[in-house]
Amino acid sequence: MYKQNFFSRNARKKNKSISQINVTPFVDVMLVLLIVFMITAPLLTVGVSVDLPKTKAVQLNSKGDPIVVSIKENGELYIQERTIEVSQLLPRLKAISSGNKNLRIYVRGDKDVPYGVVLDTIARIKNSGFKKVALVAKLEEN
Numbered sequence: 305m306y307k308q309n310f311f312s313r314n315a316r317k318k319n320k321s322i323s324q325i326n327v328t329p330f331v332d333v334m335l336v337l338l339i340v341f342m343i344t345a346p347l348l349t350v351g352v353s354v355d356l357p358k359t360k361a362v363q364l365n366s367k368g369d370p371i372v373v374s375i376k377e378n379g380e381l382y383i384q385e386r387t388i389e390v391s392q393l394l395p396r397l398k399a400i401s402s403g404n405k406n407l408r409i410y411v412r413g414d415k416d417v418p419y420g421v422v423l424d425t426i427a428r429i430k431n432s433g434f435k436k437v438a439l440v441a442k443l444e445e446n
Contacts, residue, residue: 370407370408370409370410371383371384371397371400371401371407371408371409371410372384372409372410372412372440373393373397373409373410373411373412373425373429374411374412374413375411375412375413375414375417375421375422375425376414376417377414377416377417379417379421381393381425383396383397383400393425393428393429394428394429394432397409397429397432397434398432401434405433405434405435406435406436407434407436408436408437408438409429409434409436409437409438410437410438410439410440411425411426411429411437411438411439411440412439412440413425413439422439426439
């Protein structure tokens with residue numbers, strides 16, 4: 305009789321439902337999604353196609369999103385991906401920055417654009433009060 309009670313008690317324990325949530329599959333899915341987004345996010349940056357000159361300079365570490373001003377080979381001027389007139393450059397930059405003069409502005413000029421045009425653009429941006437203006441170039445492949 306003792307053996308019968310012992311087995312019936314174990315049988316009741318085995319049939320009892322577990323009331324805990326298993327989070328392991330959830331964590332696995334979240335880690336896979338994190339990895340997928342970490343890989344695809346840098347590939348989603350789209351911009352104006354500009355043939356940048358190459359340099360051996362070290363890449364700058366920067367935080368936040370800068371404003372990118374691009375100058376194409378034919379002289380067209382872009383802020384981010386939008387075409388603008390040269391006379392509208394400074395008013396648009398001031399409107400985008402909301403008065404923040406410490407916002408980073410990157411100037412990208414096609415390698416066939418005259419150097420004076422790129423320098424003139426940088427000078428106008430700096431003279432309007434923006435403090436962080438930099439040139440962008442491709443790193444030279446060895």
